[in-house]
Amino acid sequence: MPVEFLVVDECALGILDAALIDDSWFQDFEIPPNTEGLRRVRIRDAVYLLSANASLESGSVVVKTGSDGIFKRLAKPRSAFERIMRVGLRQFDRNIAVPVSWQPYHEGSRLSVYAEPFGRKMPHRIYFDQAPGGSGNLYAFAVTETPEPLNNVAIDLVGYERAIEGLLDALVEEARPQRAVGSFGILLSVPLGFQLAGTGTLQEWYDQKLSDEQLRFVDQPHDRPVRLRGAAGTGKTQAMAVKCLRDLYADADAGGDKTFAFLTHSAALAHEVVRGMFFALDQSARWLDLKTAAGRSKLWIGTLYELAQEQLSYEKKGLKPLSLDGRDGRELQRLLIEDAIEEVQKNPRTALGVLRECPEFAERIANKDRRSSLIEELMNEFACSLDAENVRKGTPAADRYINGSREGWQMLLPSVDDRKAVLEIYDCYQGYLRKERLLSMDQMVADFGRYLTTHEWNQLRDIVGFDLIFVDEYHYFTRVEAMILQNLFATKAEQRGRWPLIMAYDLKQSTNDAVLGGGLERFRNPGVGESVPVDLKQVHRSTPQIASFLRDLDASFPAIDLEGEFVTYAGNSSKADGDSPVAIEIATNLKLIDSVLDRALSVARTLTGGGSQVAVLCINDELFDDYCKAGRTKDKIVPVRAREDLRELRYARSRCVFSMPEYVAGLQFDTVILAHLDQVDLTGEYLSQGARRRYVSRVYLGASRASRQLLIASSSERGGLSEILRGPVANGSLKVDASGL
Missing domain, CATH: 3.40.50.300 (P-loop containing nucleotide triphosphate hydrolases)
Incomplete structure (x- = not known):
């Protein structure tokens, strides 16, 4: 009898999320014998993967398998399974976000995401019910070759109920003997960040492993902003992880009610590396369970974009953020900019107008052999100058952009007419974004910044704001993103005009100019008061x-x-x-x-x-x-x-x-x-x-x-x-x- 349903309890999700899985595993979902913390039980046509803490009260992820199930219809079932596990982790821990590049779309209790990477090229989508039968479980029930309206996709609720009813039998049944040798198609592993952190508990790192420089940083009080500077390999992220967990536990043990945020510029860094480091420092994962008196998690880990998406609910409005955290998003942005260049060249208004006034720039954009480097420069100019300053044609900001002085790091645009031509390309590019109902990440952040000044946020700030904010890779944050950080604090976090923002950065690792836009005062005083510098000079990664x-x-x-x-x-x-x-x-x-x-x-x-x-x-x-x-x-x-x-x-x-x-x-x-x-x-x-x-x-x-x-x-x-x-x-x-x- 083929396996028609896979059921995973919420505590087993993290174990499976870190596993190495071959495509052969999706036949019978076997696991090696004597696997610590996880057991497999089969009841009729369902396989149950259960943790030691599984119970009838546990949440469950149910996956439709079999001949008409999710994995049979995909070329890369492993990618789909990893996405199902991430959505499951999100179901039971609201501090975990679904990456924006998966293009999540909600309608009622239903949700869909791209099933594989580079979804625009492989547009299969997985469909979930986040409250099947009124429960708190998650049901991955279908996959389609192209996006479909969520309520038009058929769902087998009878099969789901049968799988859930078998859970009691699975919990009480003793594990049956399994074959002791052979390929099981799965290797239970540890998160990436666990490997990077190396050995040592939180206390061992504090007592023995931290350098004097790192220790000075970890011991910094919460009455001021702190900036941790250091070259690559000096252990900035490790020191940030130790300080975050140590301060979190100290507050919890003292009966405090502070909430912490650990922000990065990359969702993968947040969820693959930072969470893995935390797990390596404390394998009991106590940090996952700590709550405030109001029942809110004391620690939130993720990106500024995930916070923005959570508050603004773009996916519910049919808007899609354009992810630039990867080649897929950058390739799409390149295509849109190239289309904008072609339109400016062909449009009589611009071809006979502004381009005639700047012949050298017109010749440059007409040169197809140099088009790639030009687009790279325009992408940087858009993100770090135009989007960052909210420049639009015909506005005072546009006048300042056209007539103002330029920094050495900016795109070479020596004449006023050169800058006018760039504004025309930018305006066309913005039009293409509107046509595709896409938002650039910079637009998304700008909207979030405006939301944080509203009366609504002013009412919510002390409920969902943070008392302490850690920001890793601060060198990737634009000026607009940096300005947002102060408004993410709860008002009670302020101490004599200063806010406890903990930053780690190395300017020389920044491969775009976001770090330079608007000057570098935001490193010394990032809108939260004058910061205290701590420098790391000892390299722990590389040879001499x-x-x-x-x-x-x-x-x-x-x-x-x-x-x-x-x-x-x-x-x-x-x-x-x-x-x-x-x-x-x-x-x-x-x-x-x-x-x-x-x-x-x-x-x-x-x-x-x-x-x-x-x-x-x-x-x-x-x-x-x-x-x-x-x-x-x-x-x-x-x-x-x-x-x-x-x-x-x-x-x-x-x-x-x-x-x-x-x-x-x-x-x-x-x-x-x-x-x-x-x-x-x-x-x-x-x-x-x-x-x-x-x-x-x-x-x-x-x-x-x-x-x-x-x-x-x-x-x-x-x-x-x-x-x-x-x-x-x-x-x-x-x-x-x-x-x-």
């Missing part, structure tokens, strides 16, 4: 040789006045010596990718963690997309095209991780190979200081992911080794190997 390379690379950053915040790299490694980083030039792009991947796989075979410990990070956007699609790389790589894909690292095995630096920020690998650090990317006629800074930041971010071995590969076809490597080569921190890989 890699730290030496990063110091020399530091000199390649352009001389932009960043008000004292863009400090010289001063990392001192606490690790044992290793090999010097090596640079290699390879004749063609094709030979480069083949050689690099062969080297990565060879290294992976020698490491305990296999391919998950080896990352090939491509520096060029277009080539990264090309290689992800190429058949010759298919069986060699696990592509990470968005931060959301971080959980795919656990499936690397005999393959290597293939990504770009910004998508693996916050992670570390034994070996990193930077591919296509080529001179041609810095030879553009219109290259601004900002574009150069972003390029060097991408290289710095990628290189700092390596803990033991760093290799750099460039293509002779694209100009050979980038000029930013001249300093490290001259100083001996980077060796050039003429023999090739």
Whole structure:
């Protein structure tokens, strides 16, 4: 008899969410014998996966399986199952959010999300009932090939009731003997952040493992804002996690009623890494169960976007945020900007008007060979100047944008007419967003900021606001996002005009200019009072040789006045010596990718963690997309095209991780190979200081992911080794190997 239903109790969700699962598992849903904390029971046509704490009062996730069920109709059942587990975790813990890139849509108690990554290309959707039969359970009941109205999708409630009725029999039945050997299609694992945090309890970290610098930060009081500055690998996120949990437990043990928020710029960092770190520090997961006197969770973990979506309920209004936290969102944004450029070129009003007044800019946008770099600059200009300042044609803000002075990091637009032309492109781009009923993330945040000034929020602030806010990766927050943070506090959190905002950042890891928009005063005084700086200088991730390379690379950053915040790299490694980083030039792009991947796989075979410990990070956007699609790389790589894909690292095995630096920020690998650090990317006629800074930041971010071995590969076809490597080569921190890989 085939399995028609899978039932998972709420406490088992976290165990399964961290598991490594093969597609073969979806036949019988077996688990290895003697699995601690989880047992499998089959009652008629239903399989029950139950934790040690399962009871009739527990919440359950019920999944329709079988020949007409969810997994049979999908090419990637594992992706769908992971999404069902996340929605289930959200069902029973409102502090967990469903990523905006899944495009959740609600109607009554029903919910649907994309079943697989890159949903616009693979538009299957999973359908849930969040209150089947009036219960508090979750029922994943159907999948469709294309989006359908929620109430038009058929639901088998009779089968659901039968599966729930069998729960009592499953709870009282003793586990039957299982086969002791063989492939079960599942390996129970630990969250990604658990691996990054290493060993040690919360108390052990505080007593023995924290450096003096980290300890000084952890002991900071709550009567002021604090900014934690440190180069990559100095343990900023680890120190933030220790301080957050330690302060949370201290308040709870003292009978306090404070609420804490831990905000990141990436949902994957929040839910995969930070939660995993918390679990590593305290495997009892006490932090999940702590409540205020009013029954509210004392700790909220997520992104500013998730908070905004929660308050503004965009999905219920038929509006979809355009996620830029991945290649899918960026590709869509590129297409919309390219369409806007074409429209401005063809429209007689603009073609015979503003473009005639700026012939050099008109020639630039007409050059299809340089279109990609132009769009990259426009994306940055839109996010960090136009969206950030809410600039619209015909407004005083537009006049200031057109006639005001410009910073060195901004797009090169020397004339007033150049800026008018950019405003025309931006206006067309905004029109396309409205037509598609999409909101950029910057628009979403701007709306949220306005909501936080309303009378409604003023009434709710002391009910749902926070007493202490931790912000990791603060260097990715725009000025508008930073301005929002003060209004997220409950009014009682203020102490003599200062608010307890705890920030961690490294400006040199920012691969866009969001950090620079509006100046850097928001780091010293982020709208919550003058902040106290704590600097971390001891590197815990990389060898002294890699730290030496990063110091020399530091000199390649352009001389932009960043008000004292863009400090010289001063990392001192606490690790044992290793090999010097090596640079290699390879004749063609094709030979480069083949050689690099062969080297990565060879290294992976020698490491305990296999391919998950080896990352090939491509520096060029277009080539990264090309290689992800190429058949010759298919069986060699696990592509990470968005931060959301971080959980795919656990499936690397005999393959290597293939990504770009910004998508693996916050992670570390034994070996990193930077591919296509080529001179041609810095030879553009219109290259601004900002574009150069972003390029060097991408290289710095990628290189700092390596803990033991760093290799750099460039293509002779694209100009050979980038000029930013001249300093490290001259100083001996980077060796050039003429023999090739």
